[in-house]
Amino acid sequence: MQLKKEELEKLERKFRLNLINSISGIKPANLIGTKSPNQEENVAVFSSVVHLGSSPAQLGFIMRPQTEVPRDTYPNIMETGFYTINHISKSFIKKAHFTSAKLKKGESEFERMKLQPEYIADFYAPFVKESSVKIGMKHLESIPLPNGCIFVIGSVELLVVPDQVINSLGQLDLESYDGVGISGLNSYYGLNLLETFPYVREDEIPDFE
Incomplete structure (x- = not known):
């Protein structure tokens, strides 16, 4: 299949939606938990969390356009x-x-959905008890995107990870706790460690055949 932009736009709507949502490959699967000022708890699935920086530790994620009747997470x-x-x-x-x-x-x-909210170290928002890796975030900035979506940037305020899933280099072993990834909107894939390579320096690049 080879499609130019105008051909993509002529595809059947649902087919095009599924195709474009899956061409970026496997994305991280996360639940984002929030709580309103009225103490109402909310949790929703997101596949757009990205690493922004390690010092200071920051993560971002994409929020869909906020309509006249917005969902609970962003407010x-x-x-x-x-x-x-x-x-x-x-x-x-x-x-x-x-x-x-x-x-x-x-x-x-x-x-x-019978998921358990969990509160840790007096952090305001609820964590998901069933999750092995839990990250407490503080909102820093929201950036409007050209398509009406919002890029939400936050700082890592609290990290809760089982000791046994972190190796000596500080890397998470996603396979050890059956972490999953998302393709498109609704297909979930298991994650298996294939290989770990060293930090690349030019004089250490092997001779590839």
């Missing part, structure tokens, strides 16, 4: 300044996926 972040990022594992991918449903205002995805 909660803007009103309280805090949210959590929680890795999804195989054991609860179905529950995690269905947090994408549009529930009524004030109805908690935690309760509806």
Whole structure:
């Protein structure tokens, strides 16, 4: 298949949506937890979390355009300044996926999907207890994007990771806790470690055949 832009635009809508959403490959699978000023808990699946920097530690993610009836995640972040990022594992991918449903205002995805909110070290926003890797975030900046989406930038305020999933170099072994990735909007893949390579210096590049 070879498609130019004008040919892509003529594809059937759902086919095009699925195709374009999956061409970027495997994306991280995370649940973002928030709590409103009225103490209403919310959690939703996101596949757009990206690393921005290590010192200071910062992560970003993409928020869809906010319509006249916005979802809870973004307003909660803007009103309280805090949210959590929680890795999804195989054991609860179905529950995690269905947090994408549009529930009524004030109805908690935690309760509806039988996920357990967890509060750690007096952090304002709820973590997902089932998650092995939990990250407490503080909102720093929101940047409007050309397509109406919003790039949300935050600082890492709290990190909770089991000791046994971190190697001597500080790297997470995603396979050890059955971490998963997302392709497109609704296809989940298991993650297996294939190889670990050293930091690349020019004089250490091997002779490839």
